[in-house]
Amino acid sequence: VFGGAMIGNHGYQVILDAYVKGISSFEVHQALEAMYDEATCPTTPHDARPCLKEYVTLGYCPKESHGNSVSLTLAYSFDDWALGTLAQLLGNTSTAEIMLNRSQNYQNVWSNSNQLMCQRDSSGRFDCPLDPNLNTWLYTNDGFTEGVCMYICSTYHTHKELHYATQIISHCD
Numbered sequence: 001v002f003g004g005a006m007i008g009n010h011g012y013q014v015i016l017d018a019y020v021k022g023i024s025s026f027e028v029h030q031a032l033e034a035m036y037d038e039a040t041c042p043t044t045p046h047d048a049r050p051c052l053k054e055y056v057t058l059g060y061c062p063k064e065s066h067g068n069s070v071s072l073t074l075a076y077s078f079d080d081w082a083l084g085t086l087a088q089l090l091g092n093t094s095t096a097e098i099m100l101n102r103s104q105n106y107q108n109v110w111s112n113s114n115q116l117m118c119q120r121d122s123s124g125r126f127d128c129p130l131d132p133n134l135n136t137w138l139y140t141n142d143g144f145t146e147g148v149c150m151y152i153c154s155t156y157h158t159h160k161e162l163h164y165a166t167q168i169i170s171h172c173d
Contacts, residue, residue: 007068008075009038009048012082019086029090035083036095039076049076054122060108063119063127063143070109070117070143077106109143119143 042053051065061069084099111118118128
């Protein structure tokens with residue numbers, strides 16, 4: 001699924017949406033297989049998932065691997081949810097379990113102490129901005145693509161599941 005325009009593989013959501021709406025004039029099982037390969041195989045060359053190897057092993061993209069590490073982790077989590085949901089609908093329980101579990105990786109860039117999404121290095125140490133309202137993505141590698149650590153609202157697939165929802169909602173207003 002081409003994703004060269006922005007980060008992530010958000011074409012996965014389009015395929016899931018089409019299938020849920022009853023559009024079945026495509027090889028959905030082949031699509032699922034291709035999506036799974038793209039989302040899990042770090043040796044497969046593609047533009048949409050840089051730092052895939054680290055995301056698979058650590059559960060997040062570390063800041064030393066990519067300047068947009070937080071945004072990538074959040075995008076991959078959303079994409080993994082779409083892939084897992086499609087697998088579930090198609091009865092592929094093993095893929096569904098793997099990807100739906102991985103869709104929770106957004107939690108790995110949530111800093112409880114700062115109540116923000118923040119970069120982490122490969123050893124797991126958080127690097128949160130001193131001023132969370134300062135939009136520095138234009139000139140620094142602060143972990144975000146066109147955004148700031150208030151990106152917490154982009155966990156589209158899990159808002160109701162977040163046990164810290166009251167803190168998050170206050171940031172999204």
